[in-house]
Amino acid sequence: MNRRVARLRAAQALYQMDLTNSDIESAIESVLDDNEEQSEFFKQLIFGTTEKIEKIDETISANLKGWTISRMGHVDRAIIRMAMFEMLEVEDIPVNVTFNEAIELAKAFGGEEAGRFVNGVLSKSIETLNLDRKRN
Known part of the structure; x- marks a missing residue:
């Protein structure tokens, strides 16, 4: 599973958990294709x-x-939650890569309008946290 597919599957699992309050293992099981390895x-x-959800939500809300x-x-x-986690905690991936991948995911699921919304929230968060200067 490459990183692009991992982001797609993770977003699907996080969506399912948020929508249905399902547990992590059930959500993971439901998004993986047959014989697909995590x-x-x-x-x-x-x-x-999920572990950092409170900190992430505070950052997003701000x-x-x-x-x-x-x-x-x-x-x-x-x-947005997944992208914020990745930008804040995954140091070996440049912020702009995570940013662009999140926008593309949003467009794939919700069209151009969703892409613009995700772009706006993440852009403001990157600016506020000075993430663009920390890891590029």
Whole structure:
């Protein structure tokens, strides 16, 4: 499982967990294809995002204008949470790579409008946290 597929599957699992309150193992099982192996990166995204969810949500909430995190769509919220975890905690991946991958995922699931929304929230978060200067 390459990183792009890992991000896709992790976003799907996080979405399912958020929408249905399912546990991590059930969500993972439901998003993997038959005989698809979990990569370490995939597990890191899911477990890391869920472990740091409060810190991530605080960061996201601080960078929303006219929105609350609960008002966001489930897919957008899952993608933004996962991207924030990756940008804050996964040091071997440049922030701009994570940023671009999150926008592409959002577009794939929700179209151009979702891509613009994810872009706006992540851009503001990157600026606020000075992430663009820390790891590029």
